[in-house]
Amino acid sequence: MLSYTVTFLIIALIAGALGFSGVAGASASIAHVCFVLFLILFLVSFISGRRPPAV
Template identity: 80%
Template sequence: MLSYTITFLIIALIAAALGFSGVAGAATSIAHICFVVFLILFLISLFTGRRPSV
C-alpha cells in the first residue's frame, strides 16, 4: 500500500514539473487517499497485532 502511495506521488511530481495540472492533481489525490488508508490500517494492526499469551 505504501509503495502505491510513493508511486503516485512520483507520478504527481513528474506531471507537475511537466505542466500536466490535471494528471498531477489526480495523482496527488490518489496518493493522499492511499496514504490515509495505509495509515489507518497501520494503526489498526498496531493495536490489534500479536500479543503475548498469558
C-alpha cells in the same frame, strides 16, 4: 500500500513539472487517499497486535 503512495507521488511530481496539472492533481489525490488508508490499516494492526493461537 505504501509503495502505491510513493508511485503516485512520483507521477504527480513529474506531471506537475511537465505542466500536466490535471494528471498531477489526480495523482496527488490518489496518493493522499492511499497514504491515509495505509495509516488507518497500520494503526489497526498495531493496536490489535499479534495474539497467540488459542489452544
